[in-house]
Every structure is written in structure tokens, then in C-alpha cells.
Amino acid sequence: MRAPVGVILAGGLATRMGGGDKGRLPLGGGTILGHVIARLSPQVDALALNANGDPARFADLALPVLPDGIDGHPGPLAGVLAGLDWAAGRGASHVVSAAADTPFLPCDLVPRLLLAADDAGAPIALAASPGGRQPTFGLWPVALRDDLRAALGAGVRKVVQWTDRHGAATARFPDDAAFFNVNTPDDLAAAEAML
Template sequence: MQITAVILAGGRGMRMGGADKGLVSYQGRPMVAHVLARIQPQVDHVIINANRNLDQYQDFGLPVVADANDQFDGPLAGMQAGLHHATTDWVLSVPCDSPLLPLDLVSRLRRAIEQASAIHHTPTMLAIARSASGTHPVFCLMPRQLRADLDAFLQQGQRKVSAWQAEHPHVFVSFEDEQAFTNINQPPASLP
């Protein structure tokens, strides 16, 4: 299973005072650098989805792709960009503001898909992370063949990640480390 990760850094950062969250410093490095360091060893390719500060994201030496429009349509638009620009059959989405994401995220999501697909014989299975605090829909492994389906969903004005995922066979994968899914949405001055 060849996998491309798309790091979702295309938001407006409204809860962070409009800051570009992926570029906000966390423990001395941009948050996207932490995410990249944790996810890159787990996948075959990485794409960054960004709609602002493209030159700064390009400094990471990876393909940077913007949403299909300039409406800041949320994580699904970033997932759509990843599905369209990936060359692998599988795409993993992760947010840029979760610098502690699991080091075994991909292996566990992949294994869950392989096991569920062997039982249900469906090529369009999704794997979604969850923990004690609930589901984490943007931590999702999905088949690239769903890109036209996601296009149609977005064209209908839909924006909710979990609503799109619910339309497809999926499996939830439980993780015990709650801190791994910490989503940093504080203004930069209040970060540790």
C-alpha cells in the first residue's frame, strides 16, 4: 500500500488570531515541521496543503498545493487537494496543528483497512483515528479513487468531514495516547 500524506495547513487560523498555524513556532520550530518529522517516515510521499505563505511552505522541499478555490472551505478542501495531487492509491490526511501525532498512525490505520477490507471486500474503505475524547476525522487514510466523490460532495456546498466519511465504508481505529491528538489552537503568545 503506497501512501501519500497531505498535511492540512490551508486554514485561516481564526482561533489563533489569524496566524498561519503551520508556521507558528512550537518548541522552537514551526508546527508543520513537527508534523512532518513524525509523519514523513511513515509514508512514501508528503504534500503540504496551504493557501497562504506558499513560499515558506515550499522551503520544506515538498510539493505545496492550494485548495481548488480561494474560499477557505476547510479540511475537506485540503483533503480534496491531496486526493487530486497524490500519485499513490492511498492518501492520509493529518492537520498541521497536531505536532504530537502518533508515530504508528499509518501502520495502524493501514492494518485496520486491510483487515476490514478482507472481510467486507470493499476497495473504498476509510480508516479514521479516535481516542477517549472522540473521533479525529482529519486523521484519515482514504483511497484516492474517492476524489470525484469528494468533488461532488463539496460542489453541493457540504463542508463537514465526518458527514462525507459517513457516506463510505469506514473503520475507526482507537489510540490510547490522548496527547497524540492534541490540537493547538491557542494564540502564539500562549504556547509553551
């Protein structure tokens, strides 16, 4: 299998940061999103950004911007579905997702997700750290996109509610810090210190 494509999930409302695009906040001479792109892009065949609103605000990134195909900000599964639809148009078999507010995501995220899925014979793999599952970091097969669309249409919003139906594998990572996400101004200060 060739390398999967990647989608960065940035479709949320960032209410705890006062709204706007959290990923655009400055961090270590760049932005949070810049760190995510730098870590994920070498691991995937192509990269896109799931974000709602005017896509022109991301023009400087030179990435496809994929809006949710379902109204009402239904959560990360809608972003995964947008990524799967984009991947299908590219002829890709799998998508790996990552959150836009996690600047320290693992540099071996993709190979470990692929290995976990392969070892378990599972169609989906989710990352986990000592603190628990990290459901916005996953390997998703394009073959399940219609199933996901139907689940979202039926009101499913929790990632694990859908992935558990498909026997998702778990890729275990040793460090919670790799999945540290910036949700508040204090988190942003902590991320600066972690750099």
C-alpha cells in the first residue's frame, strides 16, 4: 500500500481561545499549525486541511482546504469524512488524521497506525497514549466513507462510537506530551515552554 494521505482537522470553533483559528496562533517562531504540518507532511503522500469558513485565509499554506460536508459543526468525524471524500478523488485508499492544535504530534504517527491496523487485521487504527485514546489521530479507510456518512446522518458524533463498531485497532504511544493540545491561553504558554 502506498503512503496514505493526511488531513489536519481544524474545523472546530475554538471557543476556549475566544474563537478564530487556533492553529494560526504563534508558537516558537512559527504557528501551531506550522508545527503540525512540519511533523505530518513527511509521513503522508499529500496533505489537506479540514476547515470551515472562508478558505482564502489559509491560502499561504498552499494546501487544499476541505470544509465539512455536514452543517452544524458536527465534530471531528465530519472532518474525517471530508478527508475521505478528498482521498477518494485522488485514488488513495487511506487517510491519516491529526488535530490542528497538537504541535508535538509523533513523527512516527503514520507508520505506527499502519502497523497497528495490519497487526490487528482492522480497517481503522486510533492512537493512544498513557492518558487514553487520542481519537482525532487515526487511520481511516476510504472504503468506509459511505458508512461514516450514514452514521453522521443518523446523529453519531463521538469518534469512538463509530470506530468501535468497526473493531478499531490501537497504536500505543509512550508519551502524553506528543498529543498535548492547545485549548486555552495557558496551554499556549505551556507549549512555548515545552519547545
